[in-house]
Amino acid sequence: MGSITFIEHDGAEHAVEIETGKSLMQIAMNNGVPGIDADCGGEAACGTCHVIVDGDWIAATGKAGDEELQMLDMTPDRAPTSRLACQIIATDAMDGLVARLPEFQM
């Protein structure tokens, strides 16, 4: 079992265990990682589980799909490797992945 690290906007790090098959949003919520609201519960319909995937890890997570992009386009802190955590399904290949949280979810 590997781990994923969420880094809050203020620098606080949260290393959590990978639960294969669950979304990064669910994993963050299960581990009480602050800074993710997940208002729609995982439907890519609200944009409030926005994370910025660190560096080359975007190759492991893949890029955002069309539905996801619609929501991401409306978030203020949009970055090139922005994703909705609810649309990233964890695999063992993501061991060591770093995801940064924006200052605000909207």
Added chain:
Amino acid sequence: MNFVNQLAEKGTAIIPMPLQIKAAHVLYKAKTKLGIYKEFPEFVEAPIPDVSTLAIEDVDVSNPFLYRQDRWESYFKRLRDECPVHYQKNSAFGPFWSVTRYDDILFVDKNHKLFSSEPFIVIGKAPDELAVEMFIAMDPPKHDVQRAAVQGAVAPKNLKEMEGLIRERTRDVLDKLPLNRPFNWVEDVSIELTSRMLATLLDFPYENRRKLVYWSDLAGGGTESTGGLNDSDELFRGMVDMSRHFSRLWYDKKARAATGERAGFDLITLLQSNDETRDLINRPLEFLGNLALLIVGGNDTTRNSMTGGVFALNRFPDEFTKLKNDPSLITNMVSEIIRWQTPLAHMRRVATQDVELNGQVIKKGDKVVMWYASGNRDERAIDQPEQFIIDRKNARNHLSFGFGVHRCMGNRLAELQLRILWEELLARFDRIDVIGEPEYVQSNFVRGYSKMIVKLTAKPTEA
């Protein structure tokens, strides 16, 4: 193409906006007199029958008295259970589909390519001459551009700057309330606070702030659009007044900016400093539409959640005890209040192609109404939905803000206003008692209170 549009194309710089609307009003009256427009009948309140006595096809949830007569829960429950995607072919607003279950509403809200938001997002319509353009009733890509231009004003970054000001204004209102004596909470707290907030957001002359509420009530309360009380003539007159004030505000802000005054965080300034919207004043329908949208969006919604929260805690007194014992529940309670109240009952779409939904075939061009008020009571998605539970798990997953590209832009501001209100209420009052029954607004869109009498008891002073 309507009259205002034609005028607009010929050169709005020449004809002032209020005059254009006056001219449109004249045309509207003439067409009504000539019988070109059918006069929309007034709604007369009659007792609404028990839903179990009706054939399913006769269930009409567009009745603007459904909420006031407390029939809405049973009506929507029947539809959710028996006919979750329901066709009503004879309503006063024409034929329409009702989508009543949580999952189906989410589907419609997310699929803006299948379900267009144009030309209106309420069940009825506005007079053609007042077909103002607002981004809530536009599809991408135009919607995205206009929304992006104003979103900054209510984005969390801006809200952080405003929190102190909101708290100060909330304290000021609460400190002036009477103790141990009944007063109208709607008027003295909910409307007063929301009008202050709107004036702040628009940098609108503070002493005229109640005008914002009046215009917003007009825009959202038309008989023909939502079954409300306002007729179209009143609406035209209100819009003339509104366009006059907003034009003045626009030019005033521009002049002040030209003299080098420091730019504020208000909406007008944001519109003037964005390339896409800096000449919005020359597109009167968009100008008026988007300003109307912003005041409507911040008016009925927050106002009725401010009243609804107090009402809910009176209906569920154990929850008030729970809250007093643990004020850290306020944030979660705010989401629960917004779910329980669902201040806007519905949003309307139009199918852009034939779509099958939950066993029904919705035809291209059909009107589709998503009933958020019903989805927020859907037993399939929410545990004990009729209960008000301040520490409800996943309280944030309610439908009141909508989902997808049209999701409420001001949701964080609304939550902030409500959180501050409850923090300040708990700091001052031991009891907030509702006296008698509240009075309700006539509408199938706004789920609101026109009057609610409350009596406050101060917290015992600590020795």
